[in-house]
Amino acid sequence: MALTLYYHPYSRAAGTLWALEEAGVDCELRVTNIMKGEQKGAELIAKNPMGKLPTLVDGDVVVTEAAAIALYLADRYAPQLAPAVSDPARGTYLRWSFFAPSVIEPAVMAKMTDWPVKEVAAGWGTHAAMLAAAESAIAGRQYVLGDTFSMADVVFGGTLRFMLDFKQIEPAPVFTNYVDRLKQRPAYQRAEERNLAMRKQLGLQ
Template identity: 55%
Template sequence: MALKLYYHPFSRAANTVWALEEVGCDYELELVDFKTKAHKTSPFLQLNPMGKLPTIVDGEVTVTEAAAIALYLADRYAPGKLAPATDSPERGAYLRWALYAPSVIEPGCMAQASQWTVSPSSAGFGTYTEMLTTISQAISHGPWLLGESFSMADVIFGGTLKYMLMFNIIEKRPEYEQYAERLMTRDAARKAEAINARYREEQSPDPS
């Protein structure tokens, strides 16, 4: 049975399509109807009690959380190619930047956009300025986060950065935009974009 991605084109699952195209495994998309709130009722809630996308089911394995899904796909279907081996010296940087996206970039941008007042020493995402500088440094050794080797960390970190740029919720630094353009030179990124664009023509964003 092919891996199933619970999907909506106006969701983080769009980036998971890119991750799937990168690893090249067989998969099918299960379009979740946001209008009827299918993701907030059973049976979907049994897969993901958060009622959120993306969620994948791969045989007996269910994985939620966009970054975890992408890391799972790389380890399972492209080890040593899109995921450095566990004993590789690149493994630390790989995990660092892959997890920096959901743990710092996402909440850091959200905090900035929503004017949250939090103590930067207590909040794990620090200050907005520190985050911007760290992103600039991470992509400065390029073309990719691990230098010459493209990895799933670029799909996770880069996909998050592209989203923040697209929705104007992060400063548009030239190096960010150049990195986002480089990401779109990947065949898998372009193929995913074509799939997502096709679905977007037929669907509207989450009405809530």
């Protein structure tokens, strides 16, 4: 049974296309007009009560949350992109994959909105600590796992790419050089071409 991705090119589902391209998985795109609130419609709410994109349907399995979808695709369809459960590198892979949505995103949002939080109360600590930790993940390395590209780079690197493109973090060389390497990947470029084509098709450019 074919996979279905509830998708819009101006949502996190745009990044899921990169994960799909890296995994080499065919997937039907179910365009969901977030401008009209279609993600809150009955069809999607029945699958994802949050009413958010991306939502992936794989047979009887529903996977939500962009990071979870990417890791699911690697484990199920592209094991070369994920360390085995028995491989100690799996710890590093999971660490930085979850760091992106759990620490980078809320730390950036808190800073952008001047949301006052106590460091000991917030799971993401301070903005400065987040940046230092993110730099440590890739300093002196090609990828999160050293010389080996993995799906963690789609999640972690994709988050940094978005933050840099929208000027939500400072363009430190360790970040920009890493993201530039990721943008050279054919799968990333194919995904970007598909997102661009969809934006044009929907009259969004």
